[in-house]
Amino acid sequence: MSLTVLMNAGPWLPVPPPGYGGIENVVATLVPELRRLGVRVVLASTADSTLPVDELLSVFPDGQFGALQRPYNQVCGISHAHLNGVVRALRERDDIDLVHDHVEAVGLAVLTAMGPGAGPALHTLHWDLGKHPDLYGYVDGGDRVRVNGVSASQLARAPQALRDHSVGHVHLATPLAVDADLRPPVEKSDHLVIMGRITPGKGQHLGARLAHQAGFDLVLAGPVGPYRRPEDLAAAGPEAGQNPDVRYWREQVAPLVDGVRVRWVGMVAGAARDDLVASARATLFPLCWEEPGGTAVIESLAVGTPVVAIGRGCLPELIEHGRTGLLSDDEDGLADLVPEASGLDERECRQEAARRFTPATMAQRYVDLYEQVRRAAVAS
Ligand code: UDP
Secondary structure (H helix, E strand, O other), X not given: OOEEEEEEOOOOOOOOOOOOOHHHHHHHHHHHHHHHOOEEEEEEEOOOOOOOOOEEEEOOOOOXXXXXXXXXXXXXXXXXXXXXHHHHHHHHOOOOOEEEEOOHHHHHHHHHHOOOOOOXXXXXXXXXXXXXXXXXXXXXOOOOEEEEEOOHHHHHOOOHHHHOOEEEEOOOOOHHHOOHHHOOOOOOOOOEEEEOOOOXXXXXXXXXXXXXHHOOOEEEEOOEOOEOOHHHHHHOOHHHHHOHHHHHHHHHHHHHXXXXXXXXXXXXXXXXXXXXXXXXXXXXXXXOOOOOOOHHHHHHHHOOOOEEEEOOOOHHHHOOEOOOEEEEOOHHHHHHHHHHHHHOOHHHHHHHHHHHOOHHHHHHHHHHHHHHHHHHHHHO
C-alpha cells in the first residue's frame, strides 16, 4: 500500500511517553502496526520521541507536559506553536495523503479551518465529549474532516456536529494483548490497584474510602498533575494547588493514604507497571466520569487481572460482567463486588485481550477508515 499519513500526537509528551501518557500511548501502539501494513508515517511530536517512524516533525525539543499547569494563554501558545509546525508542513509538501490527528479540540479546529484545498483528515476523539460540548460544537470540515471515537459510548455522548462527521469507533489496543492467551498465569497477591492519572474522574478517593471500609489493600499508581514521584509532590509548595489534580489529591485522596491499607507509589512505567497490575487480585475503576477509551482497562485484561469497576462510559463495551470483570451501577455496589473478584478466571481475561485488543486489530480498523475518509474527500 502506498499511503503517507501525518500522525499528529501533539507537543505534550514524547512518543512513546515515559510511563503515563494517554494519547501518546495510543500512537505508540498504532504506528508500528500501520508501518507493518505498509503505511508511511510522518510523526508530529517532540524531538525526543524515540518511536521508529519514517519521519519525525517537531517544534519543541522535548515534551511540554510540565507547562500544562501554567496559565491558560501559555498552554495555548505551546499548542498553537506545535500546530503551526504541522500546518506549515502540510502547506510545503505534497506527499501527505491524510492527517491522522489526536490533538483535542484545537487540532480538529485547525484542520477544519484549513479549508477545502487541504487534504483529508481523520481526528480521533480521546476525551469524554459530553463534558465539553462547546469546545467541539463548531466542527465543519465538510466531508474532508471526519472523526472517530474510541468507544461507542463516547460517540453517543458527543455533540451532534461531531456525530454528523463520524466514521464510527475503534476500540483501543495494547501490545500486552499480543499472545496474551499463551502466557503462563502470574501469581496473585492480595492487593487491588488503581492505575491512572490521579484525578477526580478516575475516582481514587472512592477507591481509597472503600479500601478502608471493606478492608482490602489498595495501591494507587499514577501521576498527580505534573508530579510523578511522591517526594516531588511532597516538596511542592502551596502554589502547586492551582493544578486541579493536585488540589484533588491534597483535599480528597491524601487524607486516606496511610501507607499501609492505601499506598501511593507515584507513576510506574514499563515492566514495573505491568508486574504491579499482573500481580493484583483485581484492578479497580471507581469511575466518576464516563471513561472514553480505557487503555488501563484492556491492559489489565491482557496481563490476566480482572476489572472491578463502576460501569460508566466504555466499561460495559470492554468488560463482560461475571467473566472478565465485575461492573456495578454505583459506589455502594462496588464494595459488594470486590470479594467476588478472586472467583474470576484470569485466563478468560487474557483470551479476551488476545481476541479483541491487539495493535494489529486496531491498525487494520484504522487502515479501513483511512480509505473511507479518502474516498469521502474525493467524492465531495
Ligand atoms: N499509566 C502508566 N503509569 C502510571 C499510570 C498510568 O504507565 O503510573 C498508563 C496506563 O497504563 C495507560 C495510560 O497511562 O496506558 C492511561 O490511559 P487511560 O486510557 O487508562 O487513561 P487516560 O488516558 O484517561 O489518562
